[in-house]
Amino acid sequence: MSEAVVPQYTAVIAGKQVPATRWIDVLDPSNARLLARVARCGAAEVGAAVEAARHTYETLWRFTTPVERSRVCHRIAEVLRAERGDLARLETLDTGKPLSQSLVDADVAARYFDFYANTVEALGGETIQQQPGRLAFTLREPYGVCGHIIPWNYPLQIAARTVAPALAAGNCCVLKPAEDAPLTSLRLAEIVEEAGLPTGALNVVPGYGGEAGAALAAHPDVDRLAFTGSREVGEAVMIAAARNIVPVTLELGGKSPHLVLPDYDAALAVPQIVESITEHAGQNCSAGSRLLVHRSVHDELVDALAERFRSLRLGAGIDDPDMGPLISAKQRDRVLGYLSEGRRDAVVRAGGGVPGGEAYTDGFFVEPTILDQVTPENRVFNEEVFGPVLCVSVFDSLDEAVALAEHTTYGLAAGVWTSDVTTAHWLAQRLRAGQVFVNNYSAAGGVELPFGGYRRSGIGVEKGLEALREYTRCKTVAIHARLPS
Numbered sequence: 001m002s003e004a005v006v007p008q009y010t011a012v013i014a015g016k017q018v019p020a021t022r023w024i025d026v027l028d029p030s031n032a033r034l035l036a037r038v039a040r041c042g043a044a045e046v047g048a049a050v051e052a053a054r055h056t057y058e059t060l061w062r063f064t065t066p067v068e069r070s071r072v073c074h075r076i077a078e079v080l081r082a083e084r085g086d087l088a089r090l091e092t093l094d095t096g097k098p099l100s101q102s103l104v105d106a107d108v109a110a111r112y113f114d115f116y117a118n119t120v121e122a123l124g125g126e127t128i129q130q131q132p133g134r135l136a137f138t139l140r141e142p143y144g145v146c147g148h149i150i151p152w153n154y155p156l157q158i159a160a161r162t163v164a165p166a167l168a169a170g171n172c173c174v175l176k177p178a179e180d181a182p183l184t185s186l187r188l189a190e191i192v193e194e195a196g197l198p199t200g201a202l203n204v205v206p207g208y209g210g211e212a213g214a215a216l217a218a219h220p221d222v223d224r225l226a227f228t229g230s231r232e233v234g235e236a237v238m239i240a241a242a243r244n245i246v247p248v249t250l251e252l253g254g255k256s257p258h259l260v261l262p263d264y265d266a267a268l269a270v271p272q273i274v275e276s277i278t279e280h281a282g283q284n285c286s287a288g289s290r291l292l293v294h295r296s297v298h299d300e301l302v303d304a305l306a307e308r309f310r311s312l313r314l315g316a317g318i319d320d321p322d323m324g325p326l327i328s329a330k331q332r333d334r335v336l337g338y339l340s341e342g343r344r345d346a347v348v349r350a351g352g353g354v355p356g357g358e359a360y361t362d363g364f365f366v367e368p369t370i371l372d373q374v375t376p377e378n379r380v381f382n383e384e385v386f387g388p389v390l391c392v393s394v395f396d397s398l399d400e401a402v403a404l405a406e407h408t409t410y411g412l413a414a415g416v417w418t419s420d421v422t423t424a425h426w427l428a429q430r431l432r433a434g435q436v437f438v439n440n441y442s443a444a445g446g447v448e449l450p451f452g453g454y455r456r457s458g459i460g461v462e463k464g465l466e467a468l469r470e471y472t473r474c475k476t477v478a479i480h481a482r483l484p485s
């Protein structure tokens with residue numbers, strides 16, 4: 001692509017494209033070519049975005065009814081569906097993920113707007129029985145201006161998942177997408193406008209985390225923060241929130257295990273275990289990155305998985321392969337670092353490095369990899385690799401399986417594979433994870449399923465009805481209602 005035709009994307013504040021003087025190069029991960037330039041926003045643009053959101057909130061959006069907000073959200077969903085092909089293509093070029101996955105992401109983004117459009121109409125407070133002569137009740141009110149900081153792995157889905165409940169609940173938003181994959185968030189800013197969302201209700205400011213992200217997290221006129229990303233940055237965002245005494249949702253990383261019992265159903269388990277760690281090349285917060293398997297079924301299961309891993313087709317996302325590249329050279333090198341260290345005390349059963357062949361030399365590809373006989377002392381067992389790397393360990397008893405599952409500080413999701421309902425119940429209660437899937441593994445679950453981490457995987461919940469509640473606060477009203485005697 002020649003310099004002259006590289007598209008440029010700017011911040012969208014109060015419905016306007018804001019001229020930029022500083023730019024960030026956005027690369028196509030499948031070939032490292034320049035895909036676009038995006039504005040490098042800083043504190044000034046973030047300040048203007050917060051001001052725009054505040055203005056729309058105070059003058060308009062907070063006075064709308066749930067029905068009015070519901071109608072707008074439904075229209076946003078319609079436009080997203082109408083644009084799904086173009087959005088998916090943009091998402092794939094930006095993130096490297098297979099096109100069919102991006103089409104799913106576009107559909108799910110629309111579903112978030114429909115779901116919160118439907119549910120906001122049923123949101124209400126409660127009446128409280130207190131004492132005769134007093135009428136007490138609660139109201140669910142929006143916070144005001146919400147700041148949303150999101151990662152690069154599922155930008156369109158995560159943008160929709162975090163701003164749809166906030167907007168439906170009556171808040172106005174400032175969204176800071178990741179520098180590596182900001183394009184669909186900027187397109188979303190145009191789509192909501194086309195769908196009739198008032199100008200300034202959703203503002204998008206791209207830029208580096210340490211500049212635009214830090215400015216948004218620290219802004220004193222932001223009433224609520226939602227952060228999705230790494231644990232390290234989550235900590236910094238929480239400190240910034242603490243300084244302003246504002247609530248913050250943290251959706252952080254994971255090291256989610258599959259627990260496979262001797263009575264598992266291989267036909268169900270094998271394809272889903274493969275998908276859970278190879279979807280978007282394992283760059284998924286709830287990737288099933290650890291396989292904890294009962295010794296009696298270890299060999300048959302790992303053989304079956306290794307065969308599948310070796311058959312996966314790698315390529316540029318736009319050609320819709322089974323697996324695309326990682327997001328960046330930095331991320332690829334990080335994953336390769338984990339592999340070279342982790343394999344020293346493990347057995348490589350599939351993959352293990354960079355795929356050979358001309359098609360893979362320029363992009364950021366890593367082979368889907370199985371490391372077997374990984375012990376908890378191995379760093380790769382505990383830490384989030386964020387790549388297509390499955391670590392396998394054996395257990396002999398349920399207690400041992402739980403101890404292995406919890407030999408990490410994360411607690412995002414877990415998969416349980418057994419035909420025994422008692423074991424399934426017991427494990428679902430025992431495991432410290434925000435989502436437990438039994439005989440299925442749907443990374444991060446559906447739109448309706450609340451999703452939030454235990455332990456260092458986060459605080460608070462997104463998705464489902466819970467998220468709508470999280471974007472409102474509770475006000476109590478007590479009215480003296482005794483009739484004069």
Ligand code: NAD
Nearest residue numbers: 150151152177178209210213214229230233251252253285
């Ligand atoms: P990251 O933490 O590096 O970046 C996330 C966002 O934070 C980006 O927009 C980035 O620009 C911004 N940021 C960086 N430094 C900042 C700072 N000092 N202040 C404010 N913002 C800052 O994460 P990433 O590499 O983009 O994403 C990968 C991580 O995200 C993984 O750990 C993954 O598990 C996690 N993740 C979690 C979920 C979830 O729902 N739990 C979903 C997707 C990804």
